[in-house]
Structures are given as structure tokens and as C-alpha cells.
Amino acid sequence: MPSRRIAPLAGLALGLLLDPAFAEENTLELDTISVTTDAYESTTGPVKGYRATRSASATKTDAAIRDIPQSISVIPATVLKDLGSTSVERALEFAGGVSKQNNFGGLTLYEYSVRGFTTSEFYQDGFSANRGYPSTPDAANVERIEVLKGPAASLYGRGDPGGTVNIVTKKPQPEAFTTLQTSAGSWDRYRTAVDVNTPLDSEGNVLSRVNLAVEDNHSFRDHVQSKRVFVAPSFSWQLDPDTSLLVESEFVRHSSTFDRGIVDAPGVSRSTFLGEPNDGDIDNHNNRLQATLEHHLNDAWKLRLASHYKQGSLWGDASENRALNIDGHTVNRRYRERSTGWHDSITQLELRGLFDIGSWQHELLVGTEYEDYRKKERVTTIAGSPYAIDIYNPVYGQPKPNGQRSGTDFFEQTKSHALNLQDQIVFTDRLRGMVGARFEHFEQSTDDFTRNHIKSRQTHDALTQRAGLLYQLTPQVGVFANASTSFKPNSGLDANGKTFKPEEGVGYEVGIKSELFDDRLSTTLAAFHIEKENVLALDPSTNTNRAMGKARSQGFDLQLTGQVTEAVRVIGAFAYIDAEVTKGDTTIPAGSRILGVAKRSGSLLGVYEFQDGALRGSDLGAALTYVGDRSGEAGTGFELPAYHTVDLLAHYKATDNITVGLNLNNLFDEKYYERSYSNYWISPGEPRNLTVSLTLNL
Numbered sequence: 246m247p248s249r250r251i252a253p254l255a256g257l258a259l260g261l262l263l264d265p266a267f268a269e270e271n272t273l274e275l276d277t278i279s280v281t282t283d284a285y286e287s288t289t290g291p292v293k294g295y296r297a298t299r300s301a302s303a304t305k306t307d308a309a310i311r312d313i314p315q316s317i318s319v320i321p322a323t324v325l326k327d328l329g330s331t332s333v334e335r336a337l338e339f340a341g342g343v344s345k346q347n348n349f350g351g352l353t354l355y356e357y358s359v360r361g362f363t364t365s366e367f368y369q370d371g372f373s374a375n376r377g378y379p380s381t382p383d384a385a386n387v388e389r390i391e392v393l394k395g396p397a398a399s400l401y402g403r404g405d406p407g408g409t410v411n412i413v414t415k416k417p418q419p420e421a422f423t424t425l426q427t428s429a430g431s432w433d434r435y436r437t438a439v440d441v442n443t444p445l446d447s448e449g450n451v452l453s454r455v456n457l458a459v460e461d462n463h464s465f466r467d468h469v470q471s472k473r474v475f476v477a478p479s480f481s482w483q484l485d486p487d488t489s490l491l492v493e494s495e496f497v498r499h500s501s502t503f504d505r506g507i508v509d510a511p512g513v514s515r516s517t518f519l520g521e522p523n524d525g526d527i528d529n530h531n532n533r534l535q536a537t538l539e540h541h542l543n544d545a546w547k548l549r550l551a552s553h554y555k556q557g558s559l560w561g562d563a564s565e566n567r568a569l570n571i572d573g574h575t576v577n578r579r580y581r582e583r584s585t586g587w588h589d590s591i592t593q594l595e596l597r598g599l600f601d602i603g604s605w606q607h608e609l610l611v612g613t614e615y616e617d618y619r620k621k622e623r624v625t626t627i628a629g630s631p632y633a634i635d636i637y638n639p640v641y642g643q644p645k646p647n648g649q650r651s652g653t654d655f656f657e658q659t660k661s662h663a664l665n666l667q668d669q670i671v672f673t674d675r676l677r678g679m680v681g682a683r684f685e686h687f688e689q690s691t692d693d694f695t696r697n698h699i700k701s702r703q704t705h706d707a708l709t710q711r712a713g714l715l716y717q718l719t720p721q722v723g724v725f726a727n728a729s730t731s732f733k734p735n736s737g738l739d740a741n742g743k744t745f746k747p748e749e750g751v752g753y754e755v756g757i758k759s760e761l762f763d764d765r766l767s768t769t770l771a772a773f774h775i776e777k778e779n780v781l782a783l784d785p786s787t788n789t790n791r792a793m794g795k796a797r798s799q800g801f802d803l804q805l806t807g808q809v810t811e812a813v814r815v816i817g818a819f820a821y822i823d824a825e826v827t828k829g830d831t832t833i834p835a836g837s838r839i840l841g842v843a844k845r846s847g848s849l850l851g852v853y854e855f856q857d858g859a860l861r862g863s864d865l866g867a868a869l870t871y872v873g874d875r876s877g878e879a880g881t882g883f884e885l886p887a888y889h890t891v892d893l894l895a896h897y898k899a900t901d902n903i904t905v906g907l908n909l910n911n912l913f914d915e916k917y918y919e920r921s922y923s924n925y926w927i928s929p930g931e932p933r934n935l936t937v938s939l940t941l942n943l
Contacts, residue, residue: 341818361798361824
């Protein structure tokens with residue numbers, strides 16, 4: 246098992262730590278850090294500029310990023326605000342090594358890749374948030390997006406080894422404010438968002454916040470549109486000096502056109518829609534309720550009890566394009582009816598504490614977690630009369646197929662119980678370490694209604710581990726190394742109605758962190774090697790998943806963020822990723838590139854803010870993005886070409902309370918393709934477009 250391969254590295258790390266000669270090395274006099282109420286950065290609060298200094302995602306504790314022996318990228322909400330974007334995927338372009346994958350016809354943040362491995366998992370405030378098919382996270386309630394690189398199963402449980410994305414949502418703040426932002430963009434795209442923060446008592450013990458957003462968007466894609474209403478109320482209550490309660494919720498009503506994109510054919514327009522406009526929209530409704538109770542037992546120990554409940558449903562009908570016909574100008578289509586419902590209940594109990602053993606300082610985290618996830622999914626494909634469409638001259642309004650009905654109809658339930666331990670250790674002023682382990686027991690059952698109620702059940706026990714060291718060479722430069730394992734049950738059934746073995750992975754990382762220009766610019770450069778087995782892939786002959794075998798990803802990535810001067814802020818990343826199948830079969834042979842992962846990709850966003858004069862508070866900036874060529878279909882030679890885009894931005898601060906923004910995206914009107922699932926499901930990127938925004942601080 247891959248998880249066992251961590252033992253040699255963990256043993257080496259412990260050997261070094263227990264070596265008296267190593268531990269007694271001359272200590273380094275670090276600069277004194279003064280922390281005040283105004284300057285302290287909360288791990289759940291806003292970030293000044295682009296440079297975050299603290300994070301809770303990597304350890305589930307309040308930790309300085311420079312002290313964490315692992316790569317972590319933090320993209321604050323300021324980045325999305327400057328870019329004039331509401332897309333979490335857009336922010337992830339600045340994390341380094343994150344690739345766009347299948348977005349389920351534009352309905353959701355369905356899949357993405359981190360360091361070469363695709364995942365459908367993302368988290369909100371430390372809770373799994375992507376079970377089922379939830380709608381895309383809304384930027385109206387995003388405070389920061391944090392990407393923990395490498396396996397994180399010892400902390401978060403089952404997941405993929407490339408990395409973990411945790412979205413930190415906006416929390417009630419002590420000061421009252423109201424912000425309204427409205428925008429209009431190319432192709433009749435309109436959005437209005439309101440953020441209202443209100444203390445409910447004079448002492449500031451009870452706070453409330455409501456984020457609301459309404460969208461009505463059309464697209465450069467013919468006949469493609471979407472609508473959304475998003476409401477996120479939250480409130481916090483300081484029950485006494487040692488006890489606090491935070492209650493958060495989200496309600497999303499989203500409808501959009503199901504759009505699989507275009508096919509690989511010469512001269513096909515990037516705006517051509519190959520579905521049917523009269524199919525109607527796919528509706529996606531989601532509700533989330535979350536409560537967190539924290540109690541300080543004393544100055545050193547704290548108890549946290551948190552519960553998360555999410556419920557969703559997705560339904561609607563759509564015509565989906567298939568492969569190009571032999572005539573070279575038509576594609577067959579299939580007509581599908583979808584109906585899916587799910588709910589996910591998670592409860593966490595954690596104890597965190599500080600203590601010393603000799604000269605070593607420890608921060609211990611002991612946690613338990615219980616999850617009950619259920620999903621009922623039905624997808625019906627209707628056969629019948631020819632249902633082809635011309636890709637160069639589409640004619641809509643054809644009669645719907647009315648023949649034989651086939652598809653999938655099943656109920657899936659996963660229950661898991663977990664216990665995790667983590668210890669962050671300060672050995673000397675120079676040397677820090679972290680060890681963690683998680684034991685998880687899960688039960689997965691499936692009832693397949695399309696196969697005469699064939700039932701399947703599997704149970705697994707998994708032990709995942711993590712160990713890391715960080716050595717501070719100078720006050721500004723530290724080097725680190727870590728190893729960790731991952732575990733994830735594979736959902737669904739194979740062609741014979743059997744469940745799959747869980748995926749297992751192991752990852753290794755070494756890197757260097759630095760603080761430059763008087764701690765104004767933070768950089769992390771890391772090299773990694775990750776392996777995974779029991780990987781699933783779609784078998785075109787049966788249209789079902791199958792175990793592909795093993796895959797490997799290795800390379801390096803660079804992240805930089807900072808406030809270079811009072812006027813200039815930057816964030817950027819570069820990644821080199823060599824990801825391929827190492828054990829495959831005739832359909833996806835060994836040596837095949839992993840779908841959608843570019844060997845080279847990079848991004849850079851820079852903004853200049855005027856400090857004096859009539860333009861004080863206004864800014865100008867530009868964003869550059871490069872993505873190399875990628876495999877466009879697993880196991881084939883079809884590739885998406887490399888592309889680069891340039892975006893410009895400007896904000897004019899007319900008064901202290903009024904700001905006008907202008908964003909010009911894809912300045913040179915680059916024709917590119919941002920993702921694909923096969924050579925007949927290709928998503929074109931947006932042509933040159935413009936967005937104008939108005940922000941009012943009321």
C-alpha cells in the first residue's frame with residue numbers, strides 16, 4: 246500500500262529530531278514580532294492587499310504560514326475584486342499548479358486538478374462542501390481561498406493527493422458597514438451584490454452579517470444563459486469571555502443552460518451551441534446551515550464543536566452533443582433527463598492545546614468527525630429518431646427522441662467515523678516539526694434500481710499520516726520537507742455492478758520559503774513527487790467508470806504574494822507538472838498524460854494604487870495568464886493547445902464612498918480552450934469582453 250511508504254521518511258525525520266547534537270545546535274535570534282489588535286491578521290478575516298501571513302487550513306489552528314512545513318497558497322478576496330470576477334476558478338489560477346477540469350456542462354465547480362491529480366472535493370471552513378452537485382461557490386461570501394498542496398487526508402480525511410482547496414467564508418465583523426456593488430458586462434451580464442454587517446448590541450457581543458447576490462447572465466455562447474439568487478446570513482454571539490457561537494447559512498437558487506461546448510472540428514465557431522434552446526434550464530438548489538461553538542477551557546486549551554448540514558437538488562433535461570459523424574459536419578446527440586438529490590451531515594469535535602515537554606513546545610489537536618452522506622440520482626437517456634445537428638449551420642427545434650429509455654437510477658450512502666491527531670512542535674528557534682495521523686472507518690452502500698435493486702456494500706479502515714520539518718536558515722529564509730498519504734473511496738459501480746477499491750496515494754515535498762523586501766514579499770518554491778493507485782477512468786465502450794491502475798505526478802511550483810511598496814501589490818505563480826499514467830491498459834496505456842494538466846502554467850497580477858493627489862485610492866493593473874498544451878481526452882492523442890491571456894483593470898475612487906471599476910478581459914482576443922473532457926466536449930474560453938462596476942460604501 247502506498248501509505249506504508251511514508252514510514253521511512255517519518256523514521257528519518259524522528260531520528261533527526263531525537264538526535265541531541267542536532268537539537269542542541271546554536272539557536273538563531275529571530276526578529277521580535279509585535280502583535281497589536283489593529284495589525285493582527287485573523288485566519289478568518291480579510292487580508293490587507295494580497296499577502297496573507299496566517300492560515301488555519303493547513304493545520305486547523307491559527308498558524309503563521311512561514312512556520313508551516315508545507316506549501317500553502319492563499320488567494321484573498323481582494324484578487325477577485327480587482328479582477329472584477331465572481332469565479333473561484335479564476336482565483337485558483339494564481340495558486341500555482343491548479344488546472345480546470347470537467348465543470349459538468351457549466352453547472353458547478355465539479356472537478357479541478359491540483360499538482361496533476363483531479364479531484365471533485367473542495368471545503369468551506371474546514372467542511373467538505375462538494376458532495377453531490379452543488380452550485381459553484383459565490384464570490385459574495387468568499388473571504389479567502391486557501392490551497393494546501395499535497396495530500397491532506399491526515400487532517401481532512403478522504404480526498405485526493407494533489408491538494409485541498411478550502412474556502413474561508415465571510416464572518417461578522419465588529420464595525421458596522423454596508424457595501425453595494427453592481428456590474429454590467431458584455432453579452433448582457435448583470436450582477437448586484439450587497440454586504441451588510443451590523444452589530445446587534447452596544448458591547449459588540451452579538452454581530453450579524455448578510456451577503457446577497459443576484460445575477461442574470463447571458464454568454465458569448467449562443468442560447469446559453471444563467472440566473473442566480475444567493476443569500477448568506479450569519480451571526481456570532483460572544484456568550485461570555487470564554488465562549489462564542491457562530492451560525493452561518495447559505496441559500497442558492499441557480500438555473501442555467503446545460504452546455505457541453507463544441508467538438509474538435511476545423512472552423513467551428515466558439516459561440517456555436519450544439520444543444521437545444523427549448524430544452525429549458527437545469528435547476529440547482531442548495532441550502533447550507535453550519536454552527537460552531539468554541540470554549541476556552543483556560544489560557545492554553547480550547548474546545549470546538551461544529552456541525553454542518555448541506556442539502557441540494559438538481560433537475561432538468563438537456564440535449565448533449567456526441568462524437569463528430571463521418572460526414573465531418575454533423576454530430577449525433579442524446580437527450581437526457583436528470584433528477585438528483587443529496588444531503589450531507591458532518592459533526593466535528595476538536596480539542597486544541599498548548600503545553601511544553603522539556604524545552605519543546607507543543608500545539609496539540611485531537612479531533613473526531615462523523616459524516617453521513619446520501620445521494621439519490623437518476624439519469625435517463627431516451628433513444629429514438631436521428632437527433633443529429635450540423636455544427637456549422639445548426640437548425641434547432643427538432644422533435645425530441647421518444648424511444649427506449651435507459652440510464653442509471655441508484656441510491657448511495659456513505660458513513661464515516663474518524664479520529665485525527667496532530668502535533669506541531671517547536672524544537673528550537675530554528676527547527677519546527679509537525680506530525681499527524683487520522684484513522685477513518687467508512688461504510689459505503691449502493692442500491693442500483695436499474696439492475697433489479699442490486700445492492701452492494703463495502704467497508705474500509707484507513708490510516709493516513711503526515712510528517713514535516715521546517716528549518717529556519719535565517720530570519721527570512723526557511724527550508725522544509727514533508728511526506729503524507731491520502732485515501733478516498735471510489736463512488737459508483739463498474740460495468741458489472743460492483744463497487745471499486747478506494748484510491749490511495751502518497752506524496753513527498755521539499756521546498757524553501759522566504760520573506761523578502763523587509764517581509765513585504767512572501768515566496769514559496771517547492772518540488773514534489775506524488776503517486777496514486779486505483780484511479781478511475783471512463784470506459785467509452787460501456788460509458789461506466791473502471792479502475793485505471795496507477796498514476797504519478799512530479800515537478801515544482803512557485804508562489805509569490807506581496808505588497809512590494811505602499812503602492813504596488815502583486816500575486817503570481819508558476820508550475821511545472823509532469824503527470825502521467827504509470828500502470829494502464831489498452832484504452833489508457835502507461836505513459837498517457839493525465840487529462841487537462843499542462844506541463845507549464847503561470848500567472849501574474851500586479852496593481853498600482855495611487856497614494857497622493859486627485860487619484861488617491863484609485864488603481865491600475867494587469868493580469869497575465871499562461872497555460873501550456875494539455876491532454877484533451879484520456880488515453881488519446883487529442884490535445885488542447887497552449888494559450889495566454891492579458892487582462893487590464895482600473896478603479897477610479899471618485900469619493901471615499903464611490904468607486905467606479907473597469908475590467909477589460911482577454912485584451913488581444915485570444916482564441917483558446919479552457920477545458921475538455923473528450924474531443925466532443927470542449928469548452929472555449931471567453932473572447933475579449935468588458936465589465937463596468939460601481940461600488941458604494943453606504
